[in-house]
Amino acid sequence: METKIYLDEGNIPRNWYNILPDLPKPLPPPVDPKTREPVKPEALMALFARELVRQEVSGERWIPIPEEIRERYALWRPTPMYRAFRLERALKTPARIYYKYEGVSPPGSHKPNTAVAQAYFNMKEGISRLTTETGAGQWGSALAFGCMLFGLKSTIYMVKVSYYQKPYRKVLMELWGGEVYPSPSEKTNFGREFLKKNPETPGSLGIAISEAIEDAVTHEDAKYSLGSVLNHVLMHQTVIGLEAKEQLKMVDDYPDYIIGCIGGGSSFSGLFWPFYYDVVTKKAPKEVKFRAVEATAAPSVTKGVYMYDHGDTARMTPLLKMHTLGHDFVPDPIHAGGLRYHGMAPTLCLLASENKVETIAYNQVEVFKAAHLFAKSEGHISAPEPAHAIKAVIDEALRCKETGEEKTILFLLCGHGHFDMKAYEDYLAGKLPPYEYPEERVKQSIEKLRALYPWITKM
Numbered sequence: 489m490e491t492k493i494y495l496d497e498g499n500i501p502r503n504w505y506n507i508l509p510d511l512p513k514p515l516p517p518p519v520d521p522k523t524r525e526p527v528k529p530e531a532l533m534a535l536f537a538r539e540l541v542r543q544e545v546s547g548e549r550w551i552p553i554p555e556e557i558r559e560r561y562a563l564w565r566p567t568p569m570y571r572a573f574r575l576e577r578a579l580k581t582p583a584r585i586y587y588k589y590e591g592v593s594p595p596g597s598h599k600p601n602t603a604v605a606q607a608y609f610n611m612k613e614g615i616s617r618l619t620t621e622t623g624a625g626q627w628g629s630a631l632a633f634g635c636m637l638f639g640l641k642s643t644i645y646m647v648k649v650s651y652y653q654k655p656y657r658k659v660l661m662e663l664w665g666g667e668v669y670p671s672p673s674e675k676t677n678f679g680r681e682f683l684k685k686n687p688e689t690p691g692s693l694g695i696a697i698s699e700a701i702e703d704a705v706t707h708e709d710a711k712y713s714l715g716s717v718l719n720h721v722l723m724h725q726t727v728i729g730l731e732a733k734e735q736l737k738m739v740d741d742y743p744d745y746i747i748g749c750i751g752g753g754s755s756f757s758g759l760f761w762p763f764y765y766d767v768v769t770k771k772a773p774k775e776v777k778f779r780a781v782e783a784t785a786a787p788s789v790t791k792g793v794y795m796y797d798h799g800d801t802a803r804m805t806p807l808l809k810m811h812t813l814g815h816d817f818v819p820d821p822i823h824a825g826g827l828r829y830h831g832m833a834p835t836l837c838l839l840a841s842e843n844k845v846e847t848i849a850y851n852q853v854e855v856f857k858a859a860h861l862f863a864k865s866e867g868h869i870s871a872p873e874p875a876h877a878i879k880a881v882i883d884e885a886l887r888c889k890e891t892g893e894e895k896t897i898l899f900l901l902c903g904h905g906h907f908d909m910k911a912y913e914d915y916l917a918g919k920l921p922p923y924e925y926p927e928e929r930v931k932q933s934i935e936k937l938r939a940l941y942p943w944i945t946k947m
């Protein structure tokens with residue numbers, strides 16, 4: 489009856505798992521809206537390191553993890569897995585609940601799994617600085633950390649309203665050597681122009697992406713870096729699932745349900761892809777259900793449309809085939825900043841549209857209530873994003889209680905909530921609104937997208 493299931497350093501995976509060759513259909517490629525043709529990988533190399541673009545389109549199932557990266561991973565990997573005995577008892581469920589915990593990394597989430605890898609491959613190609621955007625600061629702090637480990641500089645455009653409201657993640661980025669600017673900033677043409685017209689703007693992720701891209705393409709020594717959505721980013725996260733499989737082996741168990749939250753889809757993919765590999769290669773000892781959980785305030789897959797759309801508001805990125813709420817989506821201010829995105833990883837969307845992955849959405853009131861029960865039973869304070877997964881786990885465990893099924897549930901606690909006390913304070917004070925994004929606004933955004941590109945529906 490072990491509560492913690494540990495692996496030692498020698499068990500840090502030696503390869504990442506790439507799902508592309510195992511998808512039920514070929515992944516629709518990114519498309520240039522001007523030519524309506526697939527974007528050539530070479531074109532992406534203006535933005536990203538060559539090796540990362542190679543990984544993005546690779547058909548290889550296993551991609552070796554360089555020793556230099558495994559050595560950095562050893563600062564916090566392998567991460568622990570826990571059996572949630574106390575939560576099981578609180579729920580009086582016959583289900584066995586396990587969680588893999590990524591909150592032990594220095595930035596406090598799964599995001600350094602890819603930040604460290606991206607910094608390494610850029611360093612190898614002679615790049616000396618990475619640029620990126622960040623909303624609440626999870627991704628920015630992970631990238632600053634990753635760059636520090638390989639002697640790179642980092643420039644982070646942080647959405648202005650978060651820069652002033654959430655100063656502590658900014659301090660974290662600065663401690664690790666990151667240069668942080670409130671976006672829109674005076675650093676870029678796009679930022680200066682935008683500020684001239686809208687001096688009082690709170691900023692947005694779309695604007696910050698545009699600034700980070702401009703900075704990278706106008707400086708020889710710099711490249712751009714993304715924290716979710718793209719294939720190579722999700723692949724770097726598979727160290728999570730590969731370790732989890734070994735850990736469950738140690739207690740002779742295998743999941744019936746694998747549950748995680750989805751904002752761009754990287755952490756959940758990192759957990760479930762290695763188990764999906766078992767399913768497609770017929771190695772899985774039983775049927776496994778993959779369940780992705782989103783916020784009702786940003787219900788990309790549950791309420792969005794599966795079609796080509798831009799990844800950013802300013803329409804600077806290629807078109808990606810994904811479930812989208814429309815690129816002009818403006819989210820309600822829910823506390824789960826990592827889930828406030830209009831799109832989703834194209835691989836996850838393909839799997840959802842083929843019914844290989846189930847999706848469900850919860851509002852933040854029920855989600856924080858679940859995180860509160862989790863804190864009272866397991867002790868760990870969940871980040872607001874994986875609290876969505878906790879809600880889904882509790883619901884499934886309660887269903888098992890009704891039917892008496894002894895199912896095994898595995899979920900990802902992808903980050904701690906130590907920087908999110910304002911959210912918990914609002915929850916305790918009963919001040920959280922249960923936001924639901926209206927269907928009508930999705931319709932309007934999709935109509936606008938179709939008017940902009942009348943040919944898009946057929947793609």
Ligand SMILES: *Cc1c(COP(=O)(O)O)cnc(C)c1O
Nearest residue numbers: 716751752753754755826873903
């Ligand atoms: C960024 C973030 C997310 C959302 O991104 P995914 O790519 O879906 O994982 C979720 N949880 C935490 C803690 C995050 O930092």
